[in-house]
Amino acid sequence: MHNQDLYDVTIIGGGPAGMYAAFYAGMREMKVKLIEGKDELGGFLQTYSDKTLWDVGGLPPMKCAKLIEHLVQQAGTFEPTIVLKQTVDTLNHLQDGIIELQTDSGESHITRTVIMAIGRGVAEVQKLDIPSAQNYERSNLHYTIQNLDYFERKKVLISGGGNSAVDWALELAERADSVTVVHRQDSFRAMEHNVSQMKRKADVLTPCYIEGFYGNGQIIQQVGIANTATGESLRLDVDEVIVSHGYTSHVSNLARCGLDMHEGMFVMNPLAETSVPGIFTAGDCAMREGKVRLIAGAFNDAIVAVNSAKKYLEPDAAGMAYVSSHNELFREKNRALHNQQT
The missing domain is CATH 3.50.50.60 (FAD/NAD(P)-binding domain)
Known part of the structure; x- marks a missing residue:
């Protein structure tokens, strides 16, 4: 049985790129689903939960666990559907541009676009x-x-x-x-x-x-x-x-779904587009010239991927979301924050 609840974008992977993509897609007023293979969000950061990070823009040094906590909270801002403990194995193109994702649990998810944010894939310690x-x-x-x-x-x-x-x-x-x-x-x-x-x-x-x-x-x-x-x-x-x-990474079966790959990573252009229309990519699983392999780079990838997915669905849509200080979506949320602080 197919899951007949159709989403605008389904994000595969719950690391920094995937979580930020879920948040930013909410800013674009897209219906969002995120699928993560493990039983918690955080991706590869969970491996080093007690490690201190210094190089995330605008944030003081903090443990990975604390950054994950912030990212999870931010990802949930617009209440995306979060699916844990499912690994996407196959990707099929249905009629009318719909994409079907099938997972190792036997479930099926349908979506209009996909953002691949699987990080380093299934990582095994050396x-x-x-x-x-x-x-x-x-x-x-x-x-x-x-x-x-x-x-x-x-x-x-x-x-x-x-x-x-x-x-x-x-x-x-x-x-x-x-x-x-x-x-x-x-x-x-x-x-x-x-x-x-x-x-x-x-x-x-x-x-x-x-x-x-x-x-x-x-x-x-x-x-x-x-x-x-x-x-x-x-x-x-x-x-x-x-x-x-280090780790030996094994990209999922999605590598066999017709996506161009290089050295185990999905090849993308400057718009985060892969070789297959409607499928975009972000984070460590992606490769292009000038790619920045930092958490900050993953955030930028996520923004570009979401904006490209939005334009793919609605060619006349704005190229990016309004910044949060001017975005009407945050009016009520700002009021709620103000009430908490007073």
Whole structure:
């Protein structure tokens, strides 16, 4: 049975791009549905809920969890339909330009346009290929961090060379007894300023990698470190080990729906249009020249995608929504906010 409730736009993905698209589509007075595969909104930010973000325009430094909270509240401003725990597997074009989305639960959703905002797809952490590593995942081997205070006054070893590894090192340097960072390369794939800070606050071993764990079968007590340049090895006493080697992303079956893709991402033009009419894209799943891979860039993608979807449905519609300070949709909401504050 098809879900016969027809929507103007259905957003696939509940990360920053998808949530902001839901809000902005409400500003365009569109009937909105958002479908998210997990049981909560937030997308990839949920992986680093305790991480501090500094680079979201106009906001003070805040934890990912707090930003998610704000985004969820904003996304619900115009009461879109939110569908959780469903993954869109197939996309079919029906008559009269209607698009049918079928999910892994067997449900069907129909819509006039689609915004693909699936972020990094289904992300799987890249785990260490070391014998016995799996034995320690329930004790002191971590692939992500949910609570920074857990590492208070401990000897922490971090393996990785990207932004996440560097950020964790900086966060934990203020709490842990010691922080050691191990990376296979001499250079780091992270913001230069943060790398400089890390080198001042943590012990950095390069070009090195973890070659083995030594413990009692339940808790890692020492880590074997090998230097790729000299071949020398050493052992470090540790309390906790954090591995930040990135994620392997698997884009859903939608990749087989006729959309042009490059390096696992949907190709879009400057108007956020994909190769299929009526389907637009935003956020980390999208690729174009000059693409900005920041949360701020995801917001901009969402705006462009929604405006293009609106013009697709109504060619005579304005190119963008009125700014919120002049938008009649916010008159009652502003009055309600004023009453709360007085």
